[in-house]
Amino acid sequence: MSRSWERMVQKNTSHLNKQRKKDGKPSIYASKGSATADIFRGRNFVLPVTLVALAAIYVLLGMASQQQAMSTSLTWIVVGLYILLAVVIFLRRPFLKVDKNSISTIKFNRDRRLTADQIASIKVGSGSVVIELKGAKGKKGKVSKGGNWVFTRLINRYDTAAMGERLERFANTFDIPFEK
DSSP, X not given: OOHHHHHHHHHHHHHHHHHHHHTTOOOOOOSSOOTTOEEEEOOOOHHXXXXXXXXHHHHHHHHHXXXXXXXXHHHHHHHHHHXXXXXXXXXXXXXXXXXXXXXXXXXXXXXXXXXGGGEEEEEEOXXXXXXXXXXXXXXXXOBSSSOOEEEEHHHHOOOHHHHHHHHHHHHHHHTOOEEO
């Protein structure tokens, strides 16, 4: 389908889904997700633990100094905000969603989507998945527009074995080079 046709279908689908929601009926196929999409969710531990440690260091340094700095409410507000940020980042789970012709994830607080023609290769290791993007080669042969997508078991607790199997089927469907 052409892009204008896809946009028109998405617009009409969202309008119809709003009407169905008002009527109490279940929504039909939505443009944002599909029944064939596989979603692999991880859990971010590293950044929340780092933020809580920074808050603890801030409190300890304030108590170690013999000044009245720790008694101000602003200090406790800063510590509370560090902890709140850590909780928000912990509860917001990273993901990789594999649709029939695209993959998507969240990066830098935005949903990022790649179609099959934007992927140069997929590499699966023991505990990591790397999706290399096509683009103009910059200095030292690196892709200059955006970096590779890396999903690891160590940092974000992804199920890399299941991701590798699904991405292998995706790569075979669209003739994308796949390395194991």
